[in-house]
Amino acid sequence: MNTMNTLYQQVPGEAAHGKTRTNPIMHYLKNTLRVLLLLLCIQLAVPQRSMAQTAVQLDINTMTKDDVLKLSYDQLLELPFEDLLKLAEIVGVSLDELYEMILNKDLVSASKKVESSFESPLSSSVVSNDEMRAAGVRTIEEALRLVPGFIVREKTNGNFDAHIRGNDNLPSRHMFLYSENSITLVMIDNRPVYNYVHGGTFWETLPVSIEDVDRIEVVRGPSSALYGPNAVSGVVNIITKRQDSDELQVSGDAQGGMQNTAITSLALGKGLTDKLSFRVTGNFETMDRNTDKLYVHKANDGQGGMLTPDELAVLPDPGNLNYLVFDATDDVHDMFPNPGLSRKRMGGNAYLFYDVNDDIHFDLKGGYQNSEVLSSTMGDNPTALAGRVSKTSYADFNASVKDLHAQISLLDGWQDIVRADSGFKVDVLNLNSNVEYDWHLGDLSLRPGVSYQLARYNDTPYLDGKPKGFLNQEREFSTTALSLRADYKLFKALRLIAAVRGEKYSTHDNMYLSYQAIASYNLNDKHHFRIVSSRANRSPFLVDTYANYLWNREGRPDPGYILFSGQKNLKLLTMDMLELGYRVKPTKKIQADLEVFQTRANNYGALYPDSVNLNGAQLRQDRTWVRMTFSNIDLESKQTGATATISWVATKDLVVKVFGTVQKTELTQVIPYTQDETIQLMLQNAYTSYLMNNEITHSENFPKARIDTVNTATPTLYGGFMLQYQLFDKLHFNLNTYYYTEQEFMSKYGNVTIEPKAIVNFKVSYDVLRNLNLYMNARNVLGAQKEFGFMDDIGTLVLFGAHFNF
């Protein structure tokens, strides 16, 4: 029914044209007189007929929300208050709309402007603070288990490995370093928090806790054209809360339980003036492992054992000759002062918001964190675990003046990347800045931008004047970039996006170009299609570029010395993607998302020997030496896969979400040897040459064998399930499960098969007061299981806690 047609009385139409010919003037006069008489009759019959009385014709009781929204201000102003109240009920937020808001959250990271998840032109997900709390996640990285397309494994209590769509452990059969995710860009409010020493994210060094976070937005697929280098497999953008009230607001959370786990956070905020407000937050957490022993590799078979630091310190032990040993200069007790501690960190943040008006905003943020973890080593140690300690602080200024957006941030501090291991402690200084402008030209919007980044690291303050660091001086590289994004809407349903970004690294002679080309089509409000073609690249790293380190391996198997070297102009890892996406809302309570993707990645780089020398004439006369250089390898990865997500709001008390990714990653040009096997082959080659001509003791003959294979390090199937249920008024229940199929972690120390498993968590919470919630949080209830090669068996954890919000 079109109610608008009933709003006013129908004006009687004129009589049908007569067929009899009459004088036109008489006809005009007659008709005019007829209309005047009619108007007079109406005027007499309904004196003082006004708009208000016309509006009485509205059938308030049958109006739909759309009908109400079509009413003009004039019509609304003439309505009796009683009717207006009824219309307010009609336009009120219905349960259907609330369902829509749960299923279809807003996000900004896919287009740098607010849009609904359903219409996002890229594969993307949003996890709200409410969802994180409901699911009981302890850390931000654990929250990524709620995100489709993420592979998340717990290494030690509270410390996670997280990859978007896999492509992990490449190159394999190498150091743990190459299992770190260096191809996802993690940001806090658009501020990159990336480790430019080796690549990747040290999650524990994020100064924020879940109490700070409003939502986490994830974009899957190459996104360097949007956010710069390292957004190769995607982007994680952690959006913090803003202060939106003048009143003092205080919130906090505290939970504790098994394995000496204690996680606390506190936040308070207030408006200082009409335009100025602030938030201050703090967090502290400590988590223990379920053992104080460390896995130690053996020299030949990779099947090591668990030893305490005391046992490690006396190696080599006559009874355990096969164990690898630390360098003579390393003090095991300094490296592992508290081997039972998994993670301990504290952070503080201050946020200042100055909102001049709706168009002009200035944000100033700053903070500090102090963290230590025991997780997979970033070095080449006898133990699978190593400590990592960091103290950093940051400042972040963000200005938005109408369509002009500018951000500048600075990170300063130090990181001991392999605790107490000589050469791994560095001073860190990262600068990120960018300016972008939104230029609206009707249906076309352009967003040109310029960006400058600087990464500076210095290990000399920690070397006592000896050249035993990786860099042995202050080193830096900068990135200057220009970008342009064009977003065009054609016929409202079709959206075309083209984005390009050119980057010039100070370590490289050539520019790197990344792009996104997107077409999305809204068939109607229930079907959305998209096709994406994109390219992204990783940035240079300090160690890859500037490594300059001689490692004396006394007490270890050959070689006696390894000289590490970096090099400039290494080709940067680049990924191309073609993706098709489809979103559908078959009913108001269900939303489904399907993405089918194929990626190709090349220009991998890693540390490989480029020459060996039997007698080390240039260095030593007595022992073999190897020159190891960060080099490009011919490895290529082709990944084909699909991710499906179904969200269902069954009732207002029951929300269910299921998602899964199936994929296959084919590898070509794989080096079938470990790093050590490669060295041994090259030494044999040199020795053969020596035997043949008695002179050549040097070899640069890198083994030529290559194989094509499938990357079994990424599970074929992985995903999650979440059920949120409100049992009654005050009792809430959340069940969430994360699952993956079998996978094989391949390192230079051996291979470890990770069995298929489901990690089951649940949380039960009770609202004691409107602002106080008590809960029990159970993690991994199926018991101890290893999720990552050579790491800890992750046991069940039961925590009890309270959350308040005043």
Next chain:
Amino acid sequence: MKKKYIVFLLFMSMLPASGFAQEAKFKALFMYNFTKYLEWPAARKQGDFVIGIYGASAITQELNVIAGKKTVGTQNIQVKVVSTPAEVGMCHILYVPENKSSKVPEIITQCSGKSVVLITDKPGMAQTLSGLNYVNVDGKQSFEINKALIEKQGVKVNSVLLSLGIVIE
């Protein structure tokens, strides 16, 4: 009822600001309708009828539209954004958005005896502080009315208005 309220609160926390465009419009319309059922003292029936908005609010824009179309009796409507409690005395109606609720006690002090009808936007405010208070019941816009607090300001309340709102005794 209470269960719905809790669920609603949970969902409301997910609502984007853009979802409330209609909310501001209806609050402004309500405000104009309040004036039909309230009678200010004769001394305040001269000059413009001033609707004050404390701080920034989407409701201001909506009220400006109304001010261009309607009057209160013979008085033209003037919409004024105020930023300090000292400015509120000139207003016939003063709207205080939820995020400025902490200022209400100070505002009341400044309004005392000046025939200012205070409209707030936070649960519980009409219990002791404001004469009119916007509330959202299961997603539906409504209002609470505390007759005693309005009349304490020297403004008379038509009983029809009491029948349309949620009366707070």
